[in-house]
Amino acid sequence: MGKQINALTTTRGVAAIMVVIFHFGWIYFPFNRFTNFFQHGALAVGYFFILSGFVLYTAHREKSIVYADYIRKRIARIVPVYLFALAFFVCLSYHYSGFSFTPYNIKLIVVHALLLQAYIPDYAMNLNIPAWTLSVEMCFYLLFPFFLVILKRNTKFFIVMTIVLYLSSQIIHLHYFPLRHVLSSNIIDTVMFSPLIHINQFLIGMFGGYLFGKIGLPNRKYGWLALTMFVIIVFLMAFMPQSLSCHAGLIAPVFMLFILSLSVSNPRILNIRPLVFIGEISYGIYILQMPVFMWLDNLNIRYLHIDKQRFFYFFFCMLVLVASMSYYFFENPIRKKINSLNFGRKSNQADPPVR
DSSP states (O other): OOOOOHHHHHHHHHHHHHHHIIIIITTSTTGGGGHHHHHTTTHHHHHHHHHHHHHHHHHHTTSOEEHHHHHHHHHHHHHHHHHHHHHHHHHHHHHHSOOOOOHHHHHHHHHHHTTOGGGSTTTTTSSSGGGHHHHHHHHHHHHHHHHHHHHHHOHHHHHHHHHHHHHHHHHHHHHHGGGTTTSOHHHHHHHHHOHHHHHHHHHHHHHHHHHHHHHOSOOGGGHHHHHHHHHHHHHHHHHSOTTSOOTTOTTHHHHHHHHHHHHHHOOGGGGOHHHHHHHHTHHHHHHHHHHHHHHHHHHIIIIIOOOHHHHHHHHHHHHHHHHHHHIIIIIHHHHHHHHHOOTTSOGGGTSOEEO
8 A cells, every 4th residue: 555645634534523523413503603614524534535546546557556455455445344233233232222133134134244235225324334344445345456456557548538537427416416306215225325436536636646746746836726726625614505415426536536635735734643543443433423423322311311412522522432442452463464464365366466
């Protein structure tokens, strides 16, 4: 992997926090003073998809990919904590909500464990709700080496493909989104959660990584560009009508330019160690938010009796603590262990490289 760009790591943490506020905190002070802005916090999900494409391209643009080795590292990155969060959520649901292990629920658990829920209508938003994005992300991981080949060998075709997928995704999504309350879940879940709807964002991120490779070494004199893009994003989130859905990546090009400008300028303020640390534990913050909330909410109802606004801040602090512990004592050690495995043979002998 290439050298980490701390500014991007910091924004990953900010994006994870935006999703948490969107799910649990936008009705509380001070977020309720900027309701429209924080109600668009789900846009951070699209930001993750774009950032993923950007980072993966940047890390592998000068490498040959051994597919089996590459996939093993991607699994090591997301699956252990994902499965832990799923098991945590199911156990809490069983204990607090009467979740029973019926044939349907067992099937539901298996589908989620295999990261397939985004492909099946009525499954994406069951159990640990934020996990649907990891189902989509795993699709991107599986396809990335092939997209990389296309981008390296035929850049014009890659650009045309990305534009076509972007436009078709917006047309389909914006056509069906206003009808989401009257159409069948088969249609709505497809245009909301299917990897096919979101893959344009990943490809736009990859193209941003390609542009970054052409620009060369970072230069902080371009910090004004990052600030400009940030102001544009804040303006869009603050004033965009709720009836206009950006869920399929409508403002993905803006996010891509923001990521590109941050990578070029790498502002010092986003390199502050506490901010970078929040970015490093952001995956735990994101994927553990639902089970931690369920655990603490039931604890609060039974024993603590904290009012709802104070409870949100208590929950958020505990979420950061749990994500930190997960990062140091579970996520990192397990990832390193899986990455060290070679299954009895050298990784460069596992598959022919994808070039």
